[in-house]
Amino acid sequence: MEYSERLQNVTVIGAAGKMGSGILLLTAIEMADLSLKPENKNRQFILNAMDVSDEALSGLMKYLRAQVLKAAEKKAVQLRSVYADRTDLIDNEEIIREYVNDVVAIVRPTTLIESAYNSTLIFEAIKEDPALKVKIFSQINQNSTKSPWFYTNTSSIPISKIDKEANLGGRILGVHFYNPPAIQKLVEIIKGENTLQELVDFANLYSKNLRKIVVPSHDFAGFIGNGHFMRDAIHGIREAEALQSKYSFAESIYIMNKISQDYLIRPMGIFQLIDYVGIDVCQYIMSVMNPYLPNEDLHSDLLDKILASGVRGGQNSDGSQKDGFLKYEKGKVVAAYDINTKSYAPIAEFQSKCDDSLGKVPASILPWKAVVGNPKKDDLFKAYFTELNQTVSFGAELAKKYALRSREIGLNLVKDKVAFTENDVNTVLLTGFFHAYGPINNYLD
């Protein structure tokens, strides 16, 4: 089955979710582009957008239309040649509108799982529930005559386990997009023990056509991205807990968030990132990963406690940030949560005290924004970390420890055969987490 044939009938399960909607958008555009090629004129392309929520599916179609419109406006130059023989379409506006209609026409919103029975390719992005995923995969597999391929977006469940339990005969591959899929460049591809090579080759080609950066990962719970992120988060949490002998809870959260953002020159501090992903999601991913890690405990009582107090993080449906460890106003961090008082303490009240106790900041420090696109950033980081290394202050100590731990996590991912290479680890952090430098570096040597 060649590339466009495989993509003639596709289903995205969980299509109205955060990840599903992005995968649907990208796939709809890819399929529409194929359908508009002269050689595919007489072929039907069908993309089922399957989700259990009717309401969410209506919202999805609006989102899809708006996003395809944006994409079409960006590629109007190419679209003019795609529709060159359509004499009725003259202005960009007419061409763009036609393209949006063509993309949307491929997509069939549905709440019926049966619609997947005719698909040759299934993308799955339902919630991270191993039993549910297995149940859905085996149901489709048993009822379909197409021997479909299953691409799961799981963040932490081993692919081989799903394969065995759902009895898929190697027709499953981890195709792990990052949030939001339409924007994030990274896709981790995870082969299970018995995954057929064809699935990998196709996924590579598909990702390439979507202009994604592919990093292969071993089939180990958490893969590279969460393998690093979850441990990095645990480090930040433990450090914050240790600080509580001298600082309040809110102050400790503020300090470690600042260290991991400003001192490490990252796009977000660790607690902001946990809030962004969702405290519940982090807790859940850790719980899925932990049983596979006999020599470490990837668990945080603090996360349990904070969730029990009703604080969850995550995003509102309009994409704005919900309050979590930190409180946000117009996207800016304004307060930190105090588990003891169960309320938010304004950062302005303790910021200068905390900053003073962190001590002297290296003069060569730069905000992430200023370095991330800088072609000379390697030199800037060398200079900064050399200075950080020589700085004697509480803040510098915390930052060095943090950076070294992040590196150790990265190196262990290679040693423990999660990542194939050190470079893959760095690529994941650079492209999936927007870090400006890879964790495996020798800046602090």
Add this chain to the structure above:
Amino acid sequence: MTKLRRKVYMIAGYNTISMGTGRKEFHPKKERPGLEEYIKEAGQAVLQMIGGAKNVDESVIGNFIAARFNRQANMAGFVPFIDEGLKYKPAIRVEGACGTGALALVTGIKSILAETAEVVLVLGVEVQNTVKAIYGADILAAAGWAKERKDGHAYFFPGKFSDRSKAYAERFDKEKTRQAMAKWFQNAIENARLCPTAQEYHNTTKDLIACGMLNPNPKGFVDSLNVFDCSKVSDGASAIAIVSEEGLIRCGISKNDAIEIMGFGQAEGDITQTPADLTQLDTTKAAVQKAFESAGVTKEQIATVECHDCFTIAGIMATEAIGFAEHGKGIDFVLEGNTARDGKVPFNTTGGLIGWGHPTGATGVHQAVTIWEQLTGKAALNQIEIKPERPYALSINMGGDDKTLVSIVYKKA
């Protein structure tokens, strides 16, 4: 055309800000002034300088295509909105794509020559930031032949001038053409930085030449131009009064504050025809020659030029159409610095279309205002020295791809 049968002057020029990307005040999602506000601001400013609406006999308003950018036609109806005193006086709207502004000027000049008016208020206006650039390209494509639109580029006019720059570069010198285009961009921005109403007034880019040298991106834009080669999308209005000797007295303006129209040339190309030679602006050349003949001057007597640099390559080709450089040598002329503000003949001293901005229907009027400022010593930081042996200024305003052309020769009154 021969000498004008009557003396014609321009006085009391005014430009609004050229609004669009680059200005600090500009935000695509924030509300902005519309046609009404721009027309009123520019019109009232001129009326104030010439003693009020009572002194005006008639008005001309230039606008390219508000019918599509703003769902507005019948533009002459906005003239009395400027000032009640203009109610029931004649007003006319003229259109010639990006050459609209100078058509408005010429219409005013002709009224003075015909002695049907002694004072004409001339305005140009365009508000284009109402749609995204990709849709604006559809609207602006109306300046070309509609039957060519289907085969044209998504960015229709950049596509046209990309073809011109490609032909020019291939015929003469690829590297030098790119360098000259970058140099043109640098001159434009440096001039605009001195002019508070310019769209690029806030531009702080350090390495302008590096921007100008960027490789074009044919996938997202056109083959042979980068975005710095192109004038931006602008909102704005310009206005000026055109008066006779009697009109000057009526308005109480001294000749020290006036410039005289020494001659002008108009030329029209056939919109259904593609250019015979992509590397030349033939219609521009014809219009400039007529203007020189009408004024009885030569290029050696020109102190400064306002030319229609909708794209950097158009600026370079204009130097050849005027005769400052031979065919194919415009790139050297520009690279040697002749068109810079300290060069032999400073071009576009307030930034031109690339630096000051290009509110299409207003551009021709803006050119006249800049020349009025320069020749009467009102150009503030933009002021260049006007030497007695070269007292004249020249403007070239172009509609479409070298189709609707007006060139005017001016001198301090």
